Amino acid sequence: MLELHQITYRVQDGDSIRDILRDVSLTVTDGEIACLTGPSGSGKSTALAVASRLVRPARGTVLLDGRDITALPERAAAAARLEHLGIVFQTPKLLGALTVREQLELMVRLGAGDLAALSKTEQNARIDETLELVGISDLAKRRPAQLSGGQQQRANIARAIIHRPGTLLVDEPTSALDVTRSNHIMELLTSLTHDLGTATLVVTHEQAHLPLFDTVYRMQDGVLEAREGRTSVGAMS
Numbered sequence: 001m002l003e004l005h006q007i008t009y010r011v012q013d014g015d016s017i018r019d020i021l022r023d024v025s026l027t028v029t030d031g032e033i034a035c036l037t038g039p040s041g042s043g044k045s046t047a048l049a050v051a052s053r054l055v056r057p058a059r060g061t062v063l064l065d066g067r068d069i070t071a072l073p074e075r076a077a078a079a080a081r082l083e084h085l086g087i088v089f090q091t092p093k094l095l096g097a098l099t100v101r102e103q104l105e106l107m108v109r110l111g112a113g114d115l116a117a118l119s120k121t122e123q124n125a126r127i128d129e130t131l132e133l134v135g136i137s138d139l140a141k142r143r144p145a146q147l148s149g150g151q152q153q154r155a156n157i158a159r160a161i162i163h164r165p166g167t168l169l170v171d172e173p174t175s176a177l178d179v180t181r182s183n184h185i186m187e188l189l190t191s192l193t194h195d196l197g198t199a200t201l202v203v204t205h206e207q208a209h210l211p212l213f214d215t216v217y218r219m220q221d222g223v224l225e226a227r228e229g230r231t232s233v234g235a236m237s
């Protein structure tokens with residue numbers, strides 16, 4: 001579960017101070033897939049950076065699975081990310097020299113999430129299960145250069161969920177893909193969220209995908225202007 005409470009993120013812009021996020025609050029519960037949409041420059045990627053504690057807000061709190069990570073020192077924040085978070089970037093950040101299976105084995109070696117507590121047999125079973133979940137079991141021995149853009153994004157997603165994080169943060173996952181592949185990736189993220197019970201927050205410009213989300217947050221100039229759920233539509237109060 002991901003909770004952002006009254007986040008203000010502030011930068012020095014020349015001689016002045018600029019608030020890039022203002023009083024942003026949102027909650028994504030386990031098994032929910034939410035999106036953050038809005039014009040370019042409205043603050044969506046900054047909100048993901050705050051949620052993953054890659055940057056620290058001036059005000060407000062970030063909770064991952066109920067744990068306040070806002071004020072953690074950098075090493076502890078990195079450990080919390082490894083335990084609670086999966087992150088999928090816009091363009092797959094796979095390691096060129098490793099096969100798909102080896103990218104997942106690296107996460108095992110890092111002891112991400114619950115992986116360190118599993119036996120070797122269970123760890124291998126987890127890798128097999130994860131490759132199956134994202135539909136690339138037959139590509140385990142390939143390196144990134146031998147994969148299509150959609151297959152690379154699937155491998156990227158596999159690496160982000162191998163440790164079964166409570167929260168999955170996804171930044172524009174389909175911007176490099178054609179319409180069909182982009183729809184497949186979105187459907188995959190939706191089914192993974194529901195099957196694994198992850199709290200998933202996706203930044204997207206793609207208006208055609210909005211009906212797939214349980215909740216849609218609209219951002220404008222660093223402020224959340226509206227929250228549209230399956231059961232409620234309205235402006236933020």
Ligand SMILES: Nc1ncnc2c1ncn2[C@@H]1O[C@H](COP(=O)(O)OP(=O)(O)OP(=O)(O)O)[C@@H](O)[C@H]1O
Nearest residue numbers: 011012013020038039040041042043044045046047
């Ligand atoms: N460190 C910084 N210093 C100054 N300005 C910044 C900094 N980080 C972000 N910004 C500005 O904050 C605004 C929000 O940026 P952000 O990348 O979060 O927007 P976005 O909604 O994700 O945009 P896009 O959809 O184009 O990726 C932009 O105007 C950006 O230039």
